[in-house]
Amino acid sequence: MDLYKSTAHELHEKLVKKEISSVELTYNVYDRIAEVEKDVKAYVTLDKENALAQAAKVDKMIAAGEAIAPLAGIPGAIKDNISTKGLRTTCSSKMLENLNPIYDAHVIEKLRADETIFLGKTNLDEFAMGSTTETSYFGTSHNPWNLDLVPGGSSGGSAAAIAAGEAIWSLGSDTGGSIRQPASFTGCVGIKPTYGRVSRYGCVAFASSLDQIGPITKDVTDAATVLNTICGVDAHDSTSLPVEVPDFTKALKQDVKGLKIGLPKEYFGKGLDPKVDAILKKAIADYEAMGAEIVEVSLPHTEYAVITYYIIAPAEASANLARFDGVRYGYRNMKATSAPEMTTASRTEGFGSEVKRRIMLGTYVLSSGYYDAYYLKAMQVRTLIRKDFEEAFKQCDLLLTPTSPVVAYPIDGKMDPLAIYMLDVCTIPVNLAGLPGISVPAGFADGLPVGMQLIGKLLDEETILRAAYTFEQAHDYHKVMAPLGGK
Amino acid sequence: MKVTTKDVEYIAQLSRLTIPESEMEKFTEQFNQILNYADILNELDTKGIEPTAHVLPLSNVLREDVAVEGVSQEVALMNAPAVHDGGFKVPRVIE
Numbered sequence: 001m002d003l004y005k006s007t008a009h010e011l012h013e014k015l016v017k018k019e020i021s022s023v024e025l026t027y028n029v030y031d032r033i034a035e036v037e038k039d040v041k042a043y044v045t046l047d048k049e050n051a052l053a054q055a056a057k058v059d060k061m062i063a064a065g066e067a068i069a070p071l072a073g074i075p076g077a078i079k080d081n082i083s084t085k086g087l088r089t090t091c092s093s094k095m096l097e098n099l100n101p102i103y104d105a106h107v108i109e110k111l112r113a114d115e116t117i118f119l120g121k122t123n124l125d126e127f128a129m130g131s132t133t134e135t136s137y138f139g140t141s142h143n144p145w146n147l148d149l150v151p152g153g154s155s156g157g158s159a160a161a162i163a164a165g166e167a168i169w170s171l172g173s174d175t176g177g178s179i180r181q182p183a184s185f186t187g188c189v190g191i192k193p194t195y196g197r198v199s200r201y202g203c204v205a206f207a208s209s210l211d212q213i214g215p216i217t218k219d220v221t222d223a224a225t226v227l228n229t230i231c232g233v234d235a236h237d238s239t240s241l242p243v244e245v246p247d248f249t250k251a252l253k254q255d256v257k258g259l260k261i262g263l264p265k266e267y268f269g270k271g272l273d274p275k276v277d278a279i280l281k282k283a284i285a286d287y288e289a290m291g292a293e294i295v296e297v298s299l300p301h302t303e304y305a306v307i308t309y310y311i312i313a314p315a316e317a318s319a320n321l322a323r324f325d326g327v328r329y330g331y332r333n334m335k336a337t338s339a340p341e342m343t344t345a346s347r348t349e350g351f352g353s354e355v356k357r358r359i360m361l362g363t364y365v366l367s368s369g370y371y372d373a374y375y376l377k378a379m380q381v382r383t384l385i386r387k388d389f390e391e392a393f394k395q396c397d398l399l400l401t402p403t404s405p406v407v408a409y410p411i412d413g414k415m416d417p418l419a420i421y422m423l424d425v426c427t428i429p430v431n432l433a434g435l436p437g438i439s440v441p442a443g444f445a446d447g448l449p450v451g452m453q454l455i456g457k458l459l460d461e462e463t464i465l466r467a468a469y470t471f472e473q474a475h476d477y478h479k480v481m482a483p484l485g486g487k
Numbered sequence: 488m489k490v491t492t493k494d495v496e497y498i499a500q501l502s503r504l505t506i507p508e509s510e511m512e513k514f515t516e517q518f519n520q521i522l523n524y525a526d527i528l529n530e531l532d533t534k535g536i537e538p539t540a541h542v543l544p545l546s547n548v549l550r551e552d553v554a555v556e557g558v559s560q561e562v563a564l565m566n567a568p569a570v571h572d573g574g575f576k577v578p579r580v581i582e
Contacts, residue, residue: 102562196543209541238548239541307525318502325503327575329566339580340503348505356504357514360495361521363502377528379538384531386539418520434542 004032004165005481008074008222011168015062015073022055022062022073026117029075033119033166036484041141042151042161044080045088046120051075054117061115069114070225076111077167079158080121081128082213083202084108087118091204092136093126095324095331095350105202106237107171107213107230114229119167122157126352127321128178128206130154131420132411135354140411143186144482145448149408152182158216159186163482169217169226173203175210176309177404177427180439183216184403184451187441187482189223189468190216192427194459195434196241199234207316208239210309210431219478220440220469224248227461243459251462252469257291259467262396266302267426272405275445280402283442283452283471287400290470295396299388304381305429310421311365311378312432318362324350357417386433393457398464401426403439403451426453436461440468441477449477489522490515 003011003025014020030048037043058073078084081091083101085108090096104112111118125135133141133156141156143149144164151160155172159182162170172179174192183190191214198213205211215226231245263284268277288294326332326346333345351359365374392399403426409415430437435455442452452471456464472478490498495515499506506514560573569576 099566102558102565196545235550239543239545241543241545301531304528304531307521307528310521311525322503326568327577328563330568332568334568337578338582339577342578344503344505347503351504353510356502356506357517359502359504360498361518364490364498364518364522367498367501374525376538377533379540380533380536381528381531382539383536384533386542416520417517418524421521432539 001028003028004168006168007218008071008169008225011074012070016068018062022058022117023052025073026051026055026075029119029167036164037166039142039147039484040144040160040164040166041139042122042157042164042166043077043120044090044092044123044138044157047087047118051117051119054115058115069229071111071169071229072115073117074168075117075119077119077122077158077161077170078108079124079155079170079172081124081173081204082108082171083204084118084121087121089121089204091127092124092138093351093355094137097137097331099329103202106199106234108202110229110232122155122161122170124157125154126355127204128154128173128175129317129354129358131177131181131424133157134411134413135352137352142411143408144484145186145408146486147484148410148486150185150411152185152408154178155216156182159183159188159190162186162188162216162218164484165481169215169222171213171226171230172216173211173213174431175207175313176431177424179214179216180403180427180437180451180453181424183439185408185449187449187477187480188216188218189220189438189440189478190214191223191227191438191461192430192436193227193231193461194436196239197231197459197461199232199237199240201234201236205320207313208320209316210313220465220472221249221252223438224252224465246462248461248465251465253466254470254473256287256467256470259292259398259463260295260396261287261292261467262295262297262392262399264297264299264302264392264399264401266299267401271422271425272402273407273445276402276405276407276450279443279445279450280452284400286471286474290474297392297395297399299392299429301381301384301388302425302429305385305432306422306425308378308381308385309424309428309432310361311374312382314358314362315366315375316362318359318366321355321359354417382432385429389433389435398467399455401453401455403427403453407445407448407450430455434458436464438464438468440472443477489519
């Protein structure tokens with residue numbers, strides 16, 4: 001049986017009814033990995049022995065008649081910038097090639113408490129800096145829809161694993177679109193929760209005011225299920241919000257009647273691939289036919305968002321990555337004869353070029369003489385971008401946009417950094433404003449998945465989940481398997 | 488041009504990084520490309536606008552002053568590249 005094709009909620013039913021065992025399921029997914037991983041390269045590290053031991057434990061619990069959590073015994077994949085105690089966590093960097101974490105991220109603790117299974121750690125752009133996985137020290141992951149194309153990034157491994165059937169659910173992290181864009185490129189569902197919903201403790205810091213962990217899954221129900229497990233306040237993260245976490249699966253109603261969906265006109269302008277535009281237009285018409293009200297809104301500062309992000313995120317990154325000095329953990333140049341030389345040599349050899357570029361850009365915009373012109377200015381523009389959303393939400397309940405203006409593109413490393421940065425235009429503003437956003441499959445352009453992004457008000461994941469679920473259930477896009485073609 | 492190769496060298500030094508001679512020109516060019524693009528922010532009058540460092544209205548998040556177990560010496564040293572007498576070993580710091 002091809003259990004690897006199923007969703008977590010389907011498999012939970014089967015486990016509870018004892019139609020399948022967790023060991024059988026886990027073997028089935030590892031068999032699938034053995035079959036396709038050489039082409040997809042979604043993983044950095046696999047942990048088969050521990051995964052199977054955990055599966056056996058869950059099977060015993062079920063046999064003993066214990067009630068199990070929705071993700072218990074269901075194998076998932078974790079982005080390799082999320083700390084897993086005892087299981088190598090590399091951030092896809094030479095710097096952390098051999099790091100054996102001494103603690104679990106908060107989300108991992110929560111998932112362990114629910115007796116879930118970790119198959120392994122998935123590939124990403126080095127330190128989550130990139131949109132393709134091409135900056136990974138361990139090589140590029142491939143898009144299961146066409147292996148010659150990028151899976152998106154930075155959570156490209158987590159998204160590719162889901163699309164290829166190499167995991168049932170996965171976790172990514174999203175600083176400027178790193179969950180939603182790869183979900184869009186691979187036909188998956190991906191949510192970036194409201195900033196503060198999920199503890200960042202144990203997620204290796206890139207840009208602390210923007211980073212957020214979230215699920216990448218096969219359907220909206222699974223996304224809500226994973227979200228239920230990982231949300232909640234944590235004493236280890238002072239930016240995690242002390243607010244009640246609703247049962248997100250209760251928001252999954254097949255009904256958008258009366259919902260006001262705003263279309264920010266700036267997101268449908270120049271640079272949008274006409275094929276992506278056509279698919280979104282159809283999705284909008286579908287929502288209207290299902291009873292939603294469509295209103296046009298404006299987010300006038302959208303064009304300033306990308307550069308604002310590429311000032312703020314590198315600034316924060318330059319501070320966060322200062323900790324990699326070769327002293328306590330991580331890569332060290334062993335030949336250096338003085339401590340300062342050792343630090344510079346370790347960082348120069350341990351980091352790849354995109355990470356270096358961002359550290360230096362961040363160092364520059366924070367340096368004396370340039371702080372006001374770049375960093376302070378960007379923080380002020382961030383306020384304008386936030387206010388744009390506040391104004392727009394006076395006229396609607398949620399926003400609908402493309403997740404990316406394009407579909408997955410070839411793995412060839414030909415684009416210059418700025419051209420790649422510009423493609424994050426639809427996802428970046430959401431991080432700058434701290435809002436929740438979901439990407440859902442909206443159709444196909446020439447056989448490649450196109451994602452639709454729904455953006456909610458602060459802490460209103462429920463409305464975007466409801467709208468995403470309604471759209472998903474009215475179509476079959478999420479049920480189409482990636483063909484693993486190309487090459 | 489916003490920055491020269493000399494500036495980039497200085498920024499690299501501040502960042503504790505070295506950019507090899509062979510990549511310097513390309514690196515400087517890409518750096519300038521990004522900084523030139525940042526000029527569009529000057530179209531906006533931001534006088535008097537409060538900067539957003541953080542989107543949450545949280546401040547002074549405190550916890551009870553209760554002692555909790557920390558990391559043991561053995562565990563703390565587990566990933567160290569070099570260890571000496573239960574400490575992190577590094578090359579000479581002061582000449």
